[in-house]
Amino acid sequence: MKKYVYLFNEGNSGMKELLGGKGANLAEMTNIGLPVPFGFTISTEACNAYYESGKTLPNEVMDQVLESLNNLQQKTGKTFGDPSNPLLVSVRSGSVFSMPGMMDTILNLGMNDETVEGIAELTQNARFAYDSYRRFIQMFSDVVLDVDVYYFEQLLEETREQKGYSSDPEMTAEDWKEVIEGYKGIVKKHTRKSFPQDPKEQLFLAIDAVFNSWNNQRAIVYRRLNKIPDHLGTAVNIQSMVFGNMGNDSGTGVAFTRDPSTGEKTLYGEYLINAQGEDVVAGIRTPQHISTLKNEMQEVFSQFSETCDRLEQHYRDMQDIEFTVERGKLFILQTRTGKRTAQAAIRIAVEMVTEGIIDKKEALLRVDPDQLNQLLHRRIDDKYERKQLAKGLPASPGAATGQVVFDADEAEVLGSEGKKVILVRPETTPDDIHGIIAAQAVVTTRGGMTSHAAVVARGMGKACICGCESLKIDLRSKQFSVGDTLVKHGDIITIDGASGEIMLGEIPMIEPELSAEFKQLLAWADEERDLGVRANADNPEDSKKAFEFGAGGIGLCRTEHMFMDAKRIPIVQAMILAENYEERITALDQLLPMQQEDFEGIFEAMQDLPVTIRLLDPPLHEFLPDKEELLVEVTKLQITDPQSSQLKEKEQLLKKVRQLDEFNPMLGHRGCRLGMIHPEIYAMQAKAIFYAAAQMLKKGLQIKPEIMIPLVGHVNELRDMRKLVIEAGRQVKEETGVEVAYTVGTMIEIPRAALTADQIAGEADFFSFGTNDLTQTTFGFSRDDAEGKFLQTYIEDKILPENPFAVLDQEGVGLLVEMGVKLGRQTKPELKTGICGEHGGEKDSIDFCYRTGLDYVSCSPYRVPLARLAAAQATIRHGKRNREESIISVM
Numbered sequence: 001m002k003k004y005v006y007l008f009n010e011g012n013s014g015m016k017e018l019l020g021g022k023g024a025n026l027a028e029m030t031n032i033g034l035p036v037p038f039g040f041t042i043s044t045e046a047c048n049a050y051y052e053s054g055k056t057l058p059n060e061v062m063d064q065v066l067e068s069l070n071n072l073q074q075k076t077g078k079t080f081g082d083p084s085n086p087l088l089v090s091v092r093s094g095s096v097f098s099m100p101g102m103m104d105t106i107l108n109l110g111m112n113d114e115t116v117e118g119i120a121e122l123t124q125n126a127r128f129a130y131d132s133y134r135r136f137i138q139m140f141s142d143v144v145l146d147v148d149v150y151y152f153e154q155l156l157e158e159t160r161e162q163k164g165y166s167s168d169p170e171m172t173a174e175d176w177k178e179v180i181e182g183y184k185g186i187v188k189k190h191t192r193k194s195f196p197q198d199p200k201e202q203l204f205l206a207i208d209a210v211f212n213s214w215n216n217q218r219a220i221v222y223r224r225l226n227k228i229p230d231h232l233g234t235a236v237n238i239q240s241m242v243f244g245n246m247g248n249d250s251g252t253g254v255a256f257t258r259d260p261s262t263g264e265k266t267l268y269g270e271y272l273i274n275a276q277g278e279d280v281v282a283g284i285r286t287p288q289h290i291s292t293l294k295n296e297m298q299e300v301f302s303q304f305s306e307t308c309d310r311l312e313q314h315y316r317d318m319q320d321i322e323f324t325v326e327r328g329k330l331f332i333l334q335t336r337t338g339k340r341t342a343q344a345a346i347r348i349a350v351e352m353v354t355e356g357i358i359d360k361k362e363a364l365l366r367v368d369p370d371q372l373n374q375l376l377h378r379r380i381d382d383k384y385e386r387k388q389l390a391k392g393l394p395a396s397p398g399a400a401t402g403q404v405v406f407d408a409d410e411a412e413v414l415g416s417e418g419k420k421v422i423l424v425r426p427e428t429t430p431d432d433i434h435g436i437i438a439a440q441a442v443v444t445t446r447g448g449m450t451s452h453a454a455v456v457a458r459g460m461g462k463a464c465i466c467g468c469e470s471l472k473i474d475l476r477s478k479q480f481s482v483g484d485t486l487v488k489h490g491d492i493i494t495i496d497g498a499s500g501e502i503m504l505g506e507i508p509m510i511e512p513e514l515s516a517e518f519k520q521l522l523a524w525a526d527e528e529r530d531l532g533v534r535a536n537a538d539n540p541e542d543s544k545k546a547f548e549f550g551a552g553g554i555g556l557c558r559t560e561h562m563f564m565d566a567k568r569i570p571i572v573q574a575m576i577l578a579e580n581y582e583e584r585i586t587a588l589d590q591l592l593p594m595q596q597e598d599f600e601g602i603f604e605a606m607q608d609l610p611v612t613i614r615l616l617d618p619p620l621h622e623f624l625p626d627k628e629e630l631l632v633e634v635t636k637l638q639i640t641d642p643q644s645s646q647l648k649e650k651e652q653l654l655k656k657v658r659q660l661d662e663f664n665p666m667l668g669h670r671g672c673r674l675g676m677i678h679p680e681i682y683a684m685q686a687k688a689i690f691y692a693a694a695q696m697l698k699k700g701l702q703i704k705p706e707i708m709i710p711l712v713g714h715v716n717e718l719r720d721m722r723k724l725v726i727e728a729g730r731q732v733k734e735e736t737g738v739e740v741a742y743t744v745g746t747m748i749e750i751p752r753a754a755l756t757a758d759q760i761a762g763e764a765d766f767f768s769f770g771t772n773d774l775t776q777t778t779f780g781f782s783r784d785d786a787e788g789k790f791l792q793t794y795i796e797d798k799i800l801p802e803n804p805f806a807v808l809d810q811e812g813v814g815l816l817v818e819m820g821v822k823l824g825r826q827t828k829p830e831l832k833t834g835i836c837g838e839h840g841g842e843k844d845s846i847d848f849c850y851r852t853g854l855d856y857v858s859c860s861p862y863r864v865p866l867a868r869l870a871a872a873q874a875t876i877r878h879g880k881r882n883r884e885e886s887i888i889s890v891m
Helices: 013-031 043-052 059-076 115-123 126-143 150-164 172-192 199-213 217-226 278-280 288-294 298-315 342-354 360-364 369-376 408-416 430-438 453-460 516-528 542-547 559-564 569-577 581-605 626-641 645-660 673-676 679-698 715-736 751-755 755-763 771-779 783-789 791-796 813-827 843-852 860-878
Strands: 006-009 039-042 088-094 106-107 236-242 251-256 266-275 319-326 329-337 388-391 393-396 399-405 421-425 443-444 463-466 472-474 481-483 485-488 490-496 501-504 531-536 554-558 612-613 707-709 744-748 766-769 832-835 856-859
Touching: 006 013, 013 039, 013 088, 013 236, 013 298, 013 329, 013 430, 039 059, 039 443, 043 059, 043 199, 043 319, 059 199, 059 236, 059 421, 059 771, 088 266, 088 755, 106 126, 106 199, 115 126, 126 150, 126 172, 126 199, 126 298, 150 172, 172 581, 199 236, 217 236, 217 430, 251 288, 266 288, 288 298, 298 329, 298 516, 298 766, 342 360, 360 766, 360 843, 360 860, 369 843, 388 569, 393 453, 393 755, 399 408, 408 421, 430 453, 443 453, 453 463, 463 490, 463 554, 472 485, 531 860, 542 860, 554 559, 554 856, 559 569, 559 581, 569 581, 569 645, 581 612, 626 645, 626 679, 673 679, 679 707, 707 715, 715 744, 744 755, 751 755, 751 771, 751 813, 755 766, 755 813, 766 771, 766 813, 771 783, 771 813, 783 791, 813 832, 813 843, 843 856, 843 860, 856 860
Parallel strands: 399 421, 421 443, 443 463, 531 554, 531 856, 554 612, 612 707, 707 744, 744 766, 766 832, 832 856
Antiparallel strands: 006 039, 039 236, 088 106, 088 236, 251 266, 251 319, 319 329, 388 501, 393 463, 399 490, 472 481, 481 485, 490 501
């Protein structure tokens, strides 16, 4: 018979795929002798069998559960459902990858009308027993019976108010008995059945519910966001209960072995005296910082500190630990690799190398390149006065400004419209995940730094403030107040997640700086990587930023962006609207010095590093007014001022716009096709490059521009454009007396170019794969239309695994890239190849580029650090390449 259920002492940390992360770690901690309550794990294979059986638990799984339950009874000396000595268990999900708050948990399972009396008698603490029972009814009803928790919370709040209490610990045993009867009535009303009293029925219903929770909406959204495969399933962990709510010598908490926000090597976490674990993460009560536990329970704190050190050394990483103290005795309920901010991830990785826990390569692999984007966001400018409105717990660093909203659904709607919102709630639950994703930041009035809002926001790199109790929220009126100050729905606030401060209005922010640890990690990445990293930059400012972030050159300078300046647009339009060659040359002569100035600024910013400049790519009509808007203006003038000279100008402009109008501009008169029909445009740009390079050479910089011809589909196009560039270079040399070394290459963005790369390589010194357009032309997708109309549905329905414009389609587009590199180097072995589409800053695409043999990737300046790290990780994973690289190494 296939084994589906494992006792904790039968597993280990290497069995994550089977036991889930939580189950594997519980097994590992049991084996190394930590105080872990007894239990067993139902495997992820059982979850898949459950779904294969039509959401029915197979008999062999049920039999093994009962067998393991019997073993648990023997180890604890307690019996399931025995009023005189009842065994109570927790039922928790545990997927392969940590999904905090995304699936469901049930505590105190096994309680009923009889066992609650037995527990009261055994503990001599009736209040504790009935408090535990009401918690179980509420949790079980919510998770298993699908009764909205709102009804239970409403009844509990009404009861507290009636009795004049401000918090749960004030409730007596008799009070809890009243609440329990009320809870049972709620269950009966909404399910038309009595609350189940048989513990074994409770157990199997709970197991079903945890398996079902693998496919609840919030878990699906979380998996999609974090790219966790759907087929993995979740394990279920059944563990004997220990109780943190048995009095003031008991408690529960969550702690990290290092600060997950900053990475500082200090215990970070929270606990509550006389509480169960859900109280800490649910945000119902604001907990105490873990450091104060030594004042309450010095011996327990010392034991816990030693356990944290032991676990970190054992797992060789920062740990997130759940613990309970029952009558002065410490129990470890869970450990897992702790989620952390990018700042903390880098610091922890670097310091663990210094401490001798891991080596440099492991440190590089520890940091997710995608996380680095968090460090490149803005922070509040300290030069501006902060008028603090309120202050809460600094749960996740970063700063944000936005409109106040109080509802996750509204946050999602407004966020999809491009509006910046800050979600303000009493506390968040896993059902709010879509609103947190859409918001710029999250503020809660309850909960601590390990609450749901804090953990999820930190994982996403969003600013978050928790436990801001001075905010009094009125959800019905959609407003909150702080003293006499009223903040309404839609008002603008600014928050600082690093300090916990909330301010009214918008405050200016400044660009981030790289920490010493960040620079150290990237220096290690540069030592390791075999792949060059350049930046896409179109002006001196972006070039300086790229240089600052460690780019090894410019991989794509889009010259058309230089034409969009308000001062230049009239000259560009004059060039387009020219009636003859002479008029066009007059306009081009005006543009040339402007382009030259731009190129000089870029060359100077990049020092001696290579700069690849793409000649004009988009169709000319993009520089003219919108046809529909122009038509409206002409129509109005025809009615209001039919004799005006302005009307004649507008009519002439409309005529030209209509002439240039194309049915499919992406595949129309653009790229090298413009240069073929209007060679004077490309000649002007080439001369501007050479003039700029000559000036830089005179200043002592060793400039070697790389001139890129876009949209080549046939070798003859490149041959003609190469001749044009060579002639421009010859003319500039004659004029200036300066000889500029340069190369001419092309952007491979048409499938035919990749298929005939052996021919094209005969005229090219380098290939740069423009994967944005190559993806469009390979799929036959118009990106703007696809992303706006059907692409998201394709991804949700698993027609496509990823958005191919975000993550390179390796099976189709990638095959063309591989073919282009292979064919090109057959003709010209020294051919330099790179990628300059947006995929150049995406970690999986970078890994593909390394395996394919490209020399470099190019991405936006702010993604350069990410690309440097991802390139190092690719080298570590796949080993150093044998081919002699023609790349520029950096820093």
